[in-house]
Amino acid sequence: MNKDIGWELYRSFLGVMQEGSLSAAARALGSTQPTIGRHIAELERVLNITLFIRTQGGLTPTDAANALLLPASEMANIAAAMERVTSRHGDDIQGTVRVTTSDVIGIEILPTIFADIAERFPNIHLELALSDKVQDLLSREADIAIRMFRPKQTQLIARRIGNIGVGFFAHTCYLTKHGTPSTLADLEAHRLIGFDRLTDYIRSVAKKLPFPLEKDSFVLRTDSNVAQLALIRAGAGIGLCQIGLAERDKSLVRLLAEDFCFEMDTWVTMHEDLRKSPACKTVFRELVAGLQGYVY
Amino acid sequence: MNKDIGWELYRSFLGVMQEGSLSAAARALGSTQPTIGRHIAELERVLNITLFIRTQGGLTPTDAANALLLPASEMANIAAAMERVTSRHGDDIQGTVRVTTSDVIGIEILPTIFADIAERFPNIHLELALSDKVQDLLSREADIAIRMFRPKQTQLIARRIGNIGVGFFAHTCYLTKHGTPSTLADLEAHRLIGFDRLTDYIRSVAKKLPFPLEKDSFVLRTDSNVAQLALIRAGAGIGLCQIGLAERDKSLVRLLAEDFCFEMDTWVTMHEDLRKSPACKTVFRELVAGLQGYVY
DNA sequence: GAGTGGCTATACATTTTTGTATGAATAAAG
DNA sequence: CTTTATTCATACAAAAATGTATAGCCACTC
Numbered sequence A, B: 001m002n003k004d005i006g007w008e009l010y011r012s013f014l015g016v017m018q019e020g021s022l023s024a025a026a027r028a029l030g031s032t033q034p035t036i037g038r039h040i041a042e043l044e045r046v047l048n049i050t051l052f053i054r055t056q057g058g059l060t061p062t063d064a065a066n067a068l069l070l071p072a073s074e075m076a077n078i079a080a081a082m083e084r085v086t087s088r089h090g091d092d093i094q095g096t097v098r099v100t101t102s103d104v105i106g107i108e109i110l111p112t113i114f115a116d117i118a119e120r121f122p123n124i125h126l127e128l129a130l131s132d133k134v135q136d137l138l139s140r141e142a143d144i145a146i147r148m149f150r151p152k153q154t155q156l157i158a159r160r161i162g163n164i165g166v167g168f169f170a171h172t173c174y175l176t177k178h179g180t181p182s183t184l185a186d187l188e189a190h191r192l193i194g195f196d197r198l199t200d201y202i203r204s205v206a207k208k209l210p211f212p213l214e215k216d217s218f219v220l221r222t223d224s225n226v227a228q229l230a231l232i233r234a235g236a237g238i239g240l241c242q243i244g245l246a247e248r249d250k251s252l253v254r255l256l257a258e259d260f261c262f263e264m265d266t267w268v269t270m271h272e273d274l275r276k277s278p279a280c281k282t283v284f285r286e287l288v289a290g291l292q293g294y295v296y
Numbered sequence C: 001g002a003g004t005g006g007c008t009a010t011a012c013a014t015t016t017t018t019g020t021a022t023g024a025a026t027a028a029a030g
Numbered sequence D: 001c002t003t004t005a006t007t008c009a010t011a012c013a014a015a016a017a018t019g020t021a022t023a024g025c026c027a028c029t030c
Helices: A007-019 A022-029 A033-047 A063-087 A103-120 A172-178 A184-189 A200-207 A225-233 A272-276 A278-294 B007-019 B022-029 B033-047 B063-087 B103-120 B172-178 B184-189 B200-207 B225-233 B272-276 B278-294
Strands: A052-055 A058-061 A095-101 A124-130 A144-147 A156-171 A192-194 A238-242 A252-255 A262-271 B052-055 B058-061 B095-101 B124-130 B144-147 B156-171 B192-194 B218-221 B238-242 B252-255 B262-271
Touching: A007 A022, A007 A033, A007 A063, A007 B007, A007 B063, A022 A033, A022 A058, A033 B063, A058 A063, A063 A095, A063 B007, A063 B033, A063 B063, A063 B272, A095 A103, A095 A278, A103 A124, A103 A225, A103 A278, A124 A278, A144 A278, A156 A172, A156 A225, A156 A272, A156 A278, A172 A252, A192 A225, A200 A262, A225 A238, A262 A272, A262 A278, A272 A278, A272 B063, B007 B022, B007 B033, B007 B063, B022 B033, B022 B058, B058 B063, B063 B095, B095 B103, B095 B278, B103 B124, B103 B225, B103 B278, B124 B278, B144 B278, B156 B172, B156 B225, B156 B272, B156 B278, B172 B252, B192 B225, B200 B262, B225 B238, B262 B272, B262 B278, B272 B278
Parallel strands: A095 A124, A095 A144, A192 A238, B095 B124, B095 B144, B192 B218, B192 B238
Antiparallel strands: A052 A058, A144 A262, A156 A238, A156 A252, A156 A262, B052 B058, B144 B262, B156 B238, B156 B252, B156 B262
């Protein structure tokens, strides 16, 4: 039963899946193309299955290979987490801590907090991963996550920060050209900046509007909140933005403040195993403190 | 940042953690003691940390090593899952499926169902893991789980089987010697067979009894339901048992059937990824069908 | 107190794995 | 059509990892 497959083979496999060719994988893994090629060949031999169709431009994964991609990535996540774990063993506050959050928070809010942490705890190395994936913590892709909902898993320590308000904003340039909407219904005639995919978040927002919100309602669509903010700043239209964020920019105007408000519950979460790590505990505490200054 | 630690090193590390010595790990992994020793030494070198204290009787793990044990086990689970995944690729019903459930179910109920599946689908290889851990499915320790509660994770497919009734039972031998209790309160004076640790399950049972249930209330304690059943069969005392199970044995008598009944919600669950695997789908379906015959 | 069985650590030969160099084939760009 | 830059596959040499054998240590047992 036990085929005793060396884990190195999976590492090479993942490299090829991610890079698309033996050569590229070899570069990424700091190995050479013949070596990776042999690893794949051996993996195919022991699993008795064809993983890739060799083409001149690289390797094309088969269905079987695609089925292995997810578990192989998980292995990689865990391996990366293990490196982090060891770096922070000891009683002093040091080591690498990996934080994940949405792109806006990561780009607009965290930098100052990170800078502060880096200043006061020079031995803590911080990593920032921007992603909205829920699974991040459980699959060890990060040590600490800042999310807009309360985590359900009991293995996670969660600390509520408070509500982040979201409102409609537009640049003054846009408003002078296109006028200022005075009711929610007016919005329908404006250039709206919104999301590409309909997420839970955007569905909740839609409920508060007097007109149906479809994909086509948005003139400009992007899933990146940062890009949305950039579009608003560029005067491209009216969009949703976190209030605390938008108010930093004097030329952005809050619209329909009385009629529309949307609040996002904000939580900082961490795997309970990490309580023992002084570095993680410190970053967790500092993040909570730093974010509490931002939330009102 | 990236230390490029070979995954083979983690495999050897896990072997040493599980076996307790380099030599034993070498045997388990099909390698040799010097090789494993070198792997551990290299892992300690690249992580720059002491993982084991060498003693004459083997290696003693340090705190750092203990912190790495969990992730290393997860890697092993995933690696094992990958071997299973590949074995069942293709359109025909074949491959290895790993099922986990509690010990009673696994020992008393599943064997006949397994025998039936094995008969009708000779190309399916079945594995059975007895454990009560909730995490089993998510950490890929098994493909299908039979559990006494509805799973909360959305990534899991769950099918409710129904209620399994639990009641008090005793062997006729015991009753002739010690008498038959006629009320729940009478139980307190009897030799009760129960659990070593207070789990949620036993706490729910306790609520239905007229006297407080402490650890000391049980004369005979074991966490294994199978062992409890064996004790009941041996006439050692009065204990809880699944009704359908106990009734197979003519010399076991149901006690206080009117006064006490406890029902366990039974679910068969599977990772949603596995829907594509004909083998997993088949076993899932057969388990549901087979268990429905057992539940009333 | 000699013997036995467990362990780790080390020296050395061997095997295995890896890297270098090269060839062949394809695709895009001049 | 040629050049250039990819890719994978193969041959051979170099390097690295492994296995064998052995020594040393400790705890038990007889």
